[in-house]
Amino acid sequence: MLNDMKPIHVNVAVIGAGTAGMGAYRAARAHTDSVLLIEGDVYGTTCARVGCMPSKLLIAAAEAAHQARHTEAFGVQVKDITIDGAAVMARVQRERNRFVGFVLETVEAIPPCDRLKAKVSFQDANTLVTEHGQLIHAQRVVIATGSIPMLPPVLKGLSAHLLTNESVFDLPTLPTSLAVFGPGILGMELAQAMSRLGVKVKVFGVGGGIAGIRDPAIRDYANKVLNEEFYLDASAQVKSVKEWAGGVEVHYLHRDGAWQTEPFEYVLAAAGRTPNLAGLVLENTGLQLNERGVPVFDRFTQQCGSSAIFIAGDASNDIPLLHEAADQGRIAGENAGRYPDIQPGLRRTPLAVVFTDPQIASVGFNLKQLNQQFKDRFAEGLVSFEDQGRSRVMLRNKGILKVYGEHGSGLFLGAEMFGPAAEHTGHLLAWAAQQRMTVSGMLEMPFYHPVIEEGLRTALRDLNHKLRIGPPVIERCMDCGPGA
Structure with a gap:
C-alpha cells in the first residue's frame, strides 16, 4: 500500500472504496493501468457494515419472533417464547462481519500499489492532498465518498x-x-x-x-x-x-x-443520510455545486459539468441504493478511464424495496413524477390484498398495490405497493417497465394459482379497463381460481 510522501501521478484517482468506488476502480482499470483507489476510513461498504445486511439480519430475527407469537390462528400453540437479546445481536454482528469479510477480500485482491489509505481534499481540479501533505496529481477523479447520517x-x-x-x-x-x-x-x-x-x-x-x-x-x-x-x-x-x-x-x-x-x-x-463531501474542499475544483453542496452532474455519464471529475454512489445524492451505486460507479469509472471519450451508461428502471412487514416497493415513475410529467395522461389500477386468496391462506392479507399506465399507448409506467412479498412483485414490475411492456402485454404473461402475484393480475386488469383497453374486472373471477 502506498504510504511515502513522494507526489503520486495517476491517470485516475477514485476517492472512496465503497460499492461505487470499487465499481469505478474496476471499470477504470479496464481502460488504464494507472488507477489509484483512496479510502480515508475503514474498508467495508455501507451495505455490508452498517446498512443492508445487518439490518436484514435483525429483521430476520424479528420475523422469527413475530411468527412464533402468531401461530394460534393456524391451530398451532407455541408456548414460552423468550428472546435472548445478546444472542440476537451476536448473530447480527457475526454474520455482518462475515459479509464485511467478503468485501475486505475483494479489497485485498487489489494490488497494493493501486491503494492508498488516507483522507484527501482537493487542492485544485487535478490535485489532491492527503492530511499529511502528500500530493496526488490525477488527470481524472471519481468522487465516491458515500454518505453519513443526518442528525435532527x-x-x-x-x-x-x-x-x-x-x-x-x-x-x-x-x-x-x-x-x-x-x-x-x-x-x-x-x-x-x-x-x-x-x-x-x-x-x-x-x-x-x-x-x-x-x-x-x-x-x-x-x-x-x-x-x-x-x-x-x-x-x-x-x-x-x-x-x-x-x-x-x-x-x-x-x-x-x-x-x-x-x-x-x-x-x-x-x-x-447526507453526502459525505464536507472534507473534500470542493470549492477548489471550480465545479458548480447545488444548494446541498453536491457537484452538478449528468446522471447518464456521471460527469460533473464539462470537467474531468465524476461522481458516483451516495455522494451524488441521486438514488442511495446499492444497485444504483454499483451502476453509477461503473459508468463513472468507464468514463474516467477512457476520458475524453464520454459515453452515457445504462440507468435501469427505478426499483426500491423496504423490508418492513408488509413490505414496500416502488417501481418506475412514482405518483409525484406522474402528476408532473403525464398529468391527465395516466390511469391507475388497484388491488387490496385483504381478500386475496394466497395472502389470506398465509394470514399475510394486508396491503394495497397500485399500478400506473399511459392513456393511448397502454404503456406500463410504474407502481407502488405496501403488501406481502413486495420485493418479488417489485422485481417483476421493474423488468416489465424496463422492457417497455404494455399493460395488455403484461396480462398475456402466465399467472399460476394460487400465488400472491394473482393480486398483481387483478390490479393490471383494473388498470387496463381504466385505460379503456380491457373489460371491467369480474368479481370472484372463477377462471382465475377461487380467491385470486
Missing part, C-alpha cells in the same frame, strides 16, 4: 444514548426501549424489528412521510397497519430530548392531544 436538530448534544445506523448494530444486547427519530426506510425497518423483538418503540417523524411512500392512500393505509404494532407519529411535535444517566427523556405531544415526557434507553437518529 432536536438530538444535537446527545452522546452516550444516541444511536445511528453506524452504531446500533454494535450494541451488545437489545435495548429495553428506543425512540426512533425519522420514519424513513431504515427508521421503519429497525423500529418494527426492534418492536417485534420486545423493545418498547416509538417513532417520531416530521412532515408526514413514511418510508418514502408517495401515494397518499397507500401511505395512510401503511400508517394504520404499522400503528397496530408500535407507536408511529409521522408528523410529531417534539419539544425536547434530554439525556440523563439512564437514557433520554422525550417531551412530545402525544397523538391523543396531551403533552407528555417519556423515558427511553436510547434514541435512534434515522432521519436519512
